[in-house]
Amino acid sequence: MGVFCKRSPMYHFFSVTTMPNHDIFGLAAATPLVLLKQMARNIRPQVMAKLEYMNPACSHYYRVACAIVKDAEDRNLIHPGMTLVDWSFGNSGIALAMACVSRGYKLLLAAPDKISREKQDMLRAIGAELVITPSDALPGEPRSCMNVAESLVKSIPNAFFTGMHDNPVSLKVHSEATGSEIFQQTEGRVTHVFMPMASGAMVFGVGRFLKAQNPEIRIIGVESQGSIYSGLFKEGKPGVPAFSELEEIGSQQASAFWNPSVIDDVVQISDYDAFNCGRELLRMEAVFAGGASGAAMAAALRAGAEYRDSDCIVVVMNDFGGYYLSKMYRDDWMRKRGFYRKAKSAIEQITAEDILHLKVRTDLIFACPENTLAEVFEMMKQSDVSQMPIVSYNAPIGSISENKILSILIENDDAMNSKVVGFMEKPFPVCPPDATISELSAKLQQSASGVLISLSDGRLQLLTKSDLIDALTHK
Numbered sequence: 242m243g244v245f246c247k248r249s250p251m252y253h254f255f256s257v258t259t260m261p262n263h264d265i266f267g268l269a270a271a272t273p274l275v276l277l278k279q280m281a282r283n284i285r286p287q288v289m290a291k292l293e294y295m296n297p298a299c300s301h302y303y304r305v306a307c308a309i310v311k312d313a314e315d316r317n318l319i320h321p322g323m324t325l326v327d328w329s330f331g332n333s334g335i336a337l338a339m340a341c342v343s344r345g346y347k348l349l350l351a352a353p354d355k356i357s358r359e360k361q362d363m364l365r366a367i368g369a370e371l372v373i374t375p376s377d378a379l380p381g382e383p384r385s386c387m388n389v390a391e392s393l394v395k396s397i398p399n400a401f402f403t404g405m406h407d408n409p410v411s412l413k414v415h416s417e418a419t420g421s422e423i424f425q426q427t428e429g430r431v432t433h434v435f436m437p438m439a440s441g442a443m444v445f446g447v448g449r450f451l452k453a454q455n456p457e458i459r460i461i462g463v464e465s466q467g468s469i470y471s472g473l474f475k476e477g478k479p480g481v482p483a484f485s486e487l488e489e490i491g492s493q494q495a496s497a498f499w500n501p502s503v504i505d506d507v508v509q510i511s512d513y514d515a516f517n518c519g520r521e522l523l524r525m526e527a528v529f530a531g532g533a534s535g536a537a538m539a540a541a542l543r544a545g546a547e548y549r550d551s552d553c554i555v556v557v558m559n560d561f562g563g564y565y566l567s568k569m570y571r572d573d574w575m576r577k578r579g580f581y582r583k584a585k586s587a588i589e590q591i592t593a594e595d596i597l598h599l600k601v602r603t604d605l606i607f608a609c610p611e612n613t614l615a616e617v618f619e620m621m622k623q624s625d626v627s628q629m630p631i632v633s634y635n636a637p638i639g640s641i642s643e644n645k646i647l648s649i650l651i652e653n654d655d656a657m658n659s660k661v662v663g664f665m666e667k668p669f670p671v672c673p674p675d676a677t678i679s680e681l682s683a684k685l686q687q688s689a690s691g692v693l694i695s696l697s698d699g700r701l702q703l704l705t706k707s708d709l710i711d712a713l714t715h716k
């Protein structure tokens with residue numbers, strides 16, 4: 242069965258079961274789109290991860306590297322034996338180096354010193370030559386990787402600047418391939434797409450295609466703190482550049498593809514949230530992505546809390562986690578930079594919402610202040626419960642238990658016709674749906690008979706110790 246039947250001049254889709262692959266850069270299988278079940282369980286919309294790193298180059302640049310080289314060949318700008326030059330944060334360079342190897346070109350790259358050791362080792366292993374530049378150099382400075390790359394191509398004979406980050410071929414490929422895949426794989430149901438922003442080719446290419454299919458689809462760019470796109474989108478001027486440890490996301494100069502008409506928002510995510518969300522993707526979903534992908538997922542989960550059940554969120558995973566084993570996946574590195582957050586155990590990941598899903602009864606049994614003790618006791622018997630919250634105008638104001646009713650009757654057997662409001666005990670504590678089982682247990686240990694969970698629609702639900710035990714035995 243074919244992945245796609247659509248063909249375009251830049252990127253071809255065909256049945257991967259019937260067509261042979263003769264070129265490492267000719268693989269035509271669509272990258273996977275997978276449903277996330279654990280990380281998105283507390284929000285209403287469906288969340289899907291588009292694993293753009295699952296290809297030979299382990300990044301979304303795989304789609305464009307060969308197309309850019311082939312385009313330059315077709316226009317007689319390059320020929321085998323020449324040296325191709327560019328700047329890179331690693332992933333684009335790896336994809337370009339692979340394209341060069343298969344076509345007989347040398348590659349010279351300028352890259353900032355913050356790129357991971359794994360990327361540097363990979364580039365050198367492929368045969369690329371690296372010139373490392375300082376990460377704190379701003380665009381326009383002679384020592385910035387962009388300026389160094391441009392200087393190198395002028396000083397080296399028989400050299401060609403590929404300009405992957407500004408090449409219009411990149412925009413075309415992401416529009417015709419990536420955008421088309423997302424629409425096809427969701428059967429047109431996609432409502433929101435979150436993508437890391439760097440050069441902008443992917444965001445604006447995908448946005449252009451999807452907006453043409455359905456103008457209601459929301460395109461959200463995600464960047465690191467200190468990147469300039471948020472300010473450019475919201476205020477019409479670039480934000481103040483600042484250093485970020487994140488790679489493959491953010492920019493300190495505006496993209497040549499800048500087109501605010503095809504995006505709906507630009508969201509900034511901190512290094513802390515991006516790295517930890519990336520680590521959680523691996524531990525909870527077996528999605529081995531990098532920090533840029535973690536930033537996109539963190540933004541999607543945060544915004545998704547306000548979306549509807551019918552919405553379908555696609556989050557583009559553009560970088561591979563294996564390139565960051567010495568950084569975000571190394572606890573010591575995370576601790577030294579203040580990013581480390583202890584991973585939750587399997588038990589700690591169980592939330593109030595998870596426990597509520599296991600309950601047979603979902604409606605809250607409660608008493609009103611004007612009910613008599615007799616009425617309340619009858620409700621307890623009918624519902625087979627031993628304690629009950631007392632609620633007024635959807636607000637818990639107290640509680641009552643069988644033990645309390647028994648002690649009242651021992652002292653005054655005529656009290657059964659008295660209103661329960663005169664004998665109330667303190668109300669049950671209230672927790673949000675994302676409260677962990679450890680937090681719920683702590684509340685119950687504080688002499689509370691139950692914990693009320695306040696749902697997003699305003700309703701209340703009751704959890705007891707027996708509910709928590711059931712959840713642990715069903716884990």
